[in-house]
Amino acid sequence: MHERISIGGICFPGESAREVTAHLRELAPHRTSLVSPMLFSEGLPALRELVQAGDWTLEYLMHPFLAPRQLSQKDAWGEARAQLDQVIQAAAALGAGSIYMVTGGRGGLTWEDAAAAFSEAIAPCVARAGDAGVRLMIEPASTVFADIHIAHSLRDTVQLAEMAGIGVCLDVFTCWTEAGLQQSIARAMPRCHLIQVADYVLGDRASPCRAVPGDGAIPLERILGWALDAGYAGAFDLELLGPRIDQEGRAAACRRTADWLGDFLSARGA
Template sequence: MHPRVNLHQVAFVRESTAAFIGYCREIGVPNMTLVTPLLMQPGGVEEAQAALAAGGPRAAVVNHPIAMGSSLDRVGDEESEKLLKAIDIAATLGAPVIYLVSGGRGSLLWEAAAERFAELVAPCLPAASEKGVLLTVESASPLNADMHIAHTLDDTVRLAEIAGIGVCIELNACWYEADLKEKFRRAMPLTGLVQVCDYVLGDRFTPNRAVVGDGVVPIEWLLGTILELGYTGVFDLELIGPRIEQEGPRAASKRAAENLSEILTKLGA
């Protein structure tokens, strides 16, 4: 398996973190994204630490949602406290990157929502810097407007600049945009994570992820361009949706990891 392949826990949230880590070890995936909704449960961090102690995959990324189930016009400073806890968890597990879901805009204009997001993140920046954890914010489909505000790569970079953090390029949410090479070039100095999946034409629901190689996304060109521009991090497979459920998370994840590994090897990553 290519050393830069990373598998996201999202397809395995009905299982324990230990089971997910064990599965990654079994199929040879070297890196993982772990999620705070599970890690913040009682004993969640200790479970992950015990599973990681057996060797094999490392926790490369932690995913943390801000204002999940609410919106930025309704949440208080407790969201900053939760993010501080997420930073502590990432540092404890040795994960150098956290990627954030921003929270929805609610009744706010985009600019006001962005400022509120930045206000919530600001108290956490010194702790993240001290602990060596890079905070990033992802691009996400507009079908996720209830939980996120950055739905183009340009808006994601703009939001990251406002908040003083990094960028997670979610290819599922931007592969169809124009002038991508220049957008990647602008984003690259801030980019701490790239997420990969495929899309099958005609899927009109969310989440709508497909295994790498099953759809129409020009993955080899996208990854080649990102590598050419100097990206040195992992490539995260965030697999979720009916296609993944139908095939089964284990079979789909293994196939996606192997296909991504082949592409990265071909590209000389």
């Protein structure tokens, strides 16, 4: 498998650390990733055992910072900061370079007020993450997740990341239809530490409705090429979820995606 490809827990929702380990042994990636709910449910030793179970390194942890609460709930900020501090400590202990997040919902706030609230809420954690050598990031997420997140385009994600002094996770599935996408990718590059890859089949309405690259309509070669041309040198993470993935089999879908993505990266000399 190409060394820049990451496969991990996000592709196996609801599965235990032991089950994810079995998938990773079958797929043999060079990089993996995990979700913070697994940390809180199974504990750091289980995650450490997973990371040490094969010839892979931990790329990132995913963490739903304030979600499912709202950014207007200032009385919830302390608990959210404490949880993120635990995830930062775990990431540092496990050798993960980054954590990507959703923000929490905007509630009745304007986008601008919600963005300012997020920046204020996360500020102490940004400093602690920097001291620990861990990068914090946010991603664009579909508007169906407006209850737990405020950035639904790459443009807004980059603006929010600049306000908060953190990084960007570029989820191609979420932002591929945007106007000015090449320009937004170029703007994101100085703080982009992860790119997530999946395809979309036109007409699919279920959520999540992701597909293996090559099965759908997203011009992935063009978009990923823009990122490479803009200087992106990090990992390409698989985020495969939904009925098509489950029907094919999660590990099988990961294998087919990794083959497609590896061929693309090799052809580009990446």
